Amino acid sequence: MMKLSRREYSRILAAADREQARALSELIMRTHRVRSLRPAQKTLAMIQMREPVSASLFYLGEALCCECMVEVERSTGFSVMMGDDFEKVTAAAVVDAAFAAGVPETEELTKRLLEMDRAQKAARMHRNSEIIKSKVEFSAMGEG
Amino acid sequence: MAYAAVKGGEAAIGQSLRLLDICYGAERSVKIRDIVENMPFLIDQVMSESGLYAPEYAALALKQGKGSIEEAVFLLRAYRSTLRRDYYSIPADCGEMRIQRRISASFKDVPGGQILGPTFDYSHRLLDFGLRDGEEERGGDRAAVQIGERSGDGEIGRAGREAESESTELHGPDGAERSAGPAGADSSAGMEGEDIYCPRVDQLLQEEGIMEKPKGDDTPPFDVTSHVMTFPAPRSARLQTLARSESGFLEGVAYSAMRGYGAVHPTVSELRAGWLSIEVPCPTEEGESICIGEIFVTEVEALWPSRAETDEEFDRMTLSGGYGCVFGRNETKAIAMSIADASLNTQGPAPSQDEEFVLTHGDCLEMQGFISHLKLPHYVTFQSKLDRVREKGIGRDTGKEGNND
Numbered sequence: 307m308m309k310l311s312r313r314e315y316s317r318i319l320a321a322a323d324r325e326q327a328r329a330l331s332e333l334i335m336r337t338h339r340v341r342s343l344r345p346a347q348k349t350l351a352m353i354q355m356r357e358p359v360s361a362s363l364f365y366l367g368e369a370l371c372c373e374c375m376v377e378v379e380r381s382t383g384f385s386v387m388m389g390d391d392f393e394k395v396t397a398a399a400v401v402d403a404a405f406a407a408g409v410p411e412t413e414e415l416t417k418r419l420l421e422m423d424r425a426q427k428a429a430r431m432h433r434n435s436e437i438i439k440s441k442v443e444f445s446a447m448g449e450g
Numbered sequence: 451m452a453y454a455a456v457k458g459g460e461a462a463i464g465q466s467l468r469l470l471d472i473c474y475g476a477e478r479s480v481k482i483r484d485i486v487e488n489m490p491f492l493i494d495q496v497m498s499e500s501g502l503y504a505p506e507y508a509a510l511a512l513k514q515g516k517g518s519i520e521e522a523v524f525l526l527r528a529y530r531s532t533l534r535r536d537y538y539s540i541p542a543d544c545g546e547m548r549i550q551r552r553i554s555a556s557f558k559d560v561p562g563g564q565i566l567g568p569t570f571d572y573s574h575r576l577l578d579f580g581l582r583d584g585e586e587e588r589g590g591d592r593a594a595v596q597i598g599e600r601s602g603d604g605e606i607g608r609a610g611r612e613a614e615s616e617s618t619e620l621h622g623p624d625g626a627e628r629s630a631g632p633a634g635a636d637s638s639a640g641m642e643g644e645d646i647y648c649p650r651v652d653q654l655l656q657e658e659g660i661m662e663k664p665k666g667d668d669t670p671p672f673d674v675t676s677h678v679m680t681f682p683a684p685r686s687a688r689l690q691t692l693a694r695s696e697s698g699f700l701e702g703v704a705y706s707a708m709r710g711y712g713a714v715h716p717t718v719s720e721l722r723a724g725w726l727s728i729e730v731p732c733p734t735e736e737g738e739s740i741c742i743g744e745i746f747v748t749e750v751e752a753l754w755p756s757r758a759e760t761d762e763e764f765d766r767m768t769l770s771g772g773y774g775c776v777f778g779r780n781e782t783k784a785i786a787m788s789i790a791d792a793s794l795n796t797q798g799p800a801p802s803q804d805e806e807f808v809l810t811h812g813d814c815l816e817m818q819g820f821i822s823h824l825k826l827p828h829y830v831t832f833q834s835k836l837d838r839v840r841e842k843g844i845g846r847d848t849g850k851e852g853n854n855d
Contacts, residue, residue: 312732317741350530351537351730351742353503354671355544357689358652358751359771359791361664363541363671364686366693367497367777368530369728370504371537371742384734386537388503388743406734431643437550438646440566444558 310416312402318423319398320387326422331397333411333418334378334404343382344375346392374399381407456827474516485509494746494778495519499814500526501675501694503745503777520818527815537730540739544749544775545653547724549646555718556753562648567723651720652751652771661769681806688809692790693776695812697783703812704786707793707802714792716752716772723748723779748781750774752788770795 310318319327334340350368357364373386376399383403385395401419405412486493486509496508500523507526515521551567554560566572655661671686672679679687692700708715725744732738752772772792774784793802801807811817 312735312738313729313741317727320741320743348533349537350502350533350535351539351728352535352673353539353728353745354541355775356541357773357775358543358545358650359664359773360667360685362667362669362685364689364693365671365673365675366542366690366747366775367501367503368535368675369742369745370502370507370530370533373536375734382734384732384740386730386740386742388728388745389506427645430645433643434646435643437565437567438643440568441563442566444564446558 308416308420310405310419312405314423315401315405315419316385316387316398318419318426319385319394319401321426322394322422324391324394324397327394327397327401330415330418331400333414334400334409337411338378338404338407338409340400340403341377342375343377344373346372346374346396348390349373349386351386351388376400376403378403379407379409383407456829470516480513482506482509482513485512491779492519494776494780495697495783496522496526498777498780498783499523499694499696500530501777502526502530520814523814524819537742539742540729540731542726542728544722544726544747545650546647547722547726547747547749548744549648549722549724550746551724552646552648552720552722553718554651554720557651557719560648560651560720561654565646565648646724648722650751652753655719655769661771679809681809683805683809688791688794688805689773689775689787691809691812692774692787695783695787696814696817697780697786699812699814699817700790701782701786703802703808704789704793707789707800711800712793712802713796713798713800714754714772714789716754716789716792718785718788719751719753719771721748721750721781721784723781746778748774748776748779748784750781750784750788752785752792754792 319330331340349371351371352368353366355364355366356362369388370390371386371388372390372392372395373384374392374395375382375384376396377383378400381403383399383401383406385398385402387395387398401415404415486505489509489512492512493505493508496512496519497503497505499519500508500511502508504526507529508522511522511525511529512519514525549565549567551569552562552565554564558564652661656663669684669686671690672684674687674690679691683691706712723746725746727741727744729739729741732740750773752774753769754772755769770792772788772790772795774787774789774791776784776787790802790808793800794805794808796803
């Protein structure tokens with residue numbers, strides 16, 4: 307079974323809706339006790355950018371985020387994501403803790419996350435194909 | 451200037467606030483989601499000027515402020531100040547942007563192609579009364595009317611149709627070509643609906659040796675929201691300040707620079723708008739990162755050649771760049787930012803070349819707050835001035851000297 311990195315599953319969870327994230331956390335909560343270490347709360351993330359002119363760094367601005375920390379089987383799970391959906395960020399922290407603890411359900415979690423990833427890509431496909439239709443080749447007058 | 455507190459008017463102030471709802475309250479309340487979905491450019495402007503990426507909160511602030519951008523930005527800045535900032539993102543690079551729109555005014559043919567994306571640029575600015583009757587659900591058909599396809603031969607309409615059969619190149623975030631090639635492969639790549647990535651135009655100029663490749667600078671950025679800026683300001687302070695500047699101010703500065711109150715009239719090398727994935731370092735596992743989601747940004751790189759009036763100067767002519775990047779879709783502001791950045795790299799007496807002028811007068815909260823404060827009670831200071839004018843005035847009218855006792 308393919309192993310998802312934290313970077314990958316956090317990307318999928320950030321793009322998921324609340325119900326999808328909750329379904330994953332319920333899979334864990336059915337058989338494991340989840341302890342709250344830091345209840346969901348709002349926070350800010352400063353977005354750092356690298357500009358191409360002199361390849362230096364600057365701050366573009368802040369993003370509203372929420373974060374949560376939980377424990378599953380003595381392993382810490384953490385999530386931070388843009389927005390203020392406390393339920394979703396808590397579910398994502400449970401998923402993270404499950405991966406950190408290596409509980410047997412991680413295989414099912416991975417399968418479902420990969421399905422979600424495929425669905426997210428499919429959802430973008432229609433929009434992308436519409437965008438690419440606006441690709442244009444300008445001809446300068448006189449070039450024929 | 452001295453300030454003195456005033457007392458009283460509590461009931462009147464309370465009624466004044468109630469009157470906001472009485473006079474400006476709507477019969478049918480607009481839902482936050484409707485504002486987010488129907489007014490995306492407005493939301494983007496509020497987020498950009500408040501320096502806070504939070505589309506729903508921007509919509510909420512607009513609703514509370516009855517549509518006043520000034521009030522919405524004030525509300526968001528005030529709210530933002532109540533939150534802790536616990537995270538700093540790993541540097542994001544617009545070269546890795548998932549493209550919605552990407553054009554170049556400098557080069558007709560760029561690898562990856564010119565992708566118009568959704569834009570008003572080529573629309574007829576005719577008021578669409580159909581929207582009043584709720585015909586907007588027709589979506590694409592309305593767009594066809596806007597670009598003149600109904601009449602048959604709009605240049606862009608024709609270009610749009612050509613695009614379906616022309617060559618498409620899709621690139622990964624690293625610039626590596628994913629699929630390219632003949633016309634057949636192209637349209638299928640587009641129809642497959644893969645995410646669109648394009649290499650930067652300046653990257654190509656650097657490879658050609660026309661532009662110098664920047665060495666890279668990992669100096670931690672200056673944060674204008676936490677520290678008082680001094681001059682000359684670091685480049686990071688300049689870019690952060692310009693990115694959160696009031697759009698109209700920045701556009702005015704750029705316009706003045708182009709009209710002669712400055713020395714730059716650049717060409718847009720590349721304008722791109724799309725989604726950037728944002729990651730922060732994982733606090734529980736060193737060396738790992740967490741994706742917190744995507745933000746939509748507009749980025750502009752502008753190019754301008756060095757001044758060349760003699761043959762020798764012409765031979766030594768080089769290209770320089772100006773940079774603009776803002777939250778959301780706000781192309782005029784992003785272009786203006788690139789012009790202001792370029793202008794501040796030149797020497798001269800124009801306002802657009804004066805760093806302190808440009809960087810200290812464009813923050814909407816500061817400038818609008820300072821101007822707005824003039825309507826609040828100034829009785830003590832004004833009375834003092836009035837007394838002096840009266841004294842002098844009496845002297846002028848009567849031909850007698852005023853009593854200065």
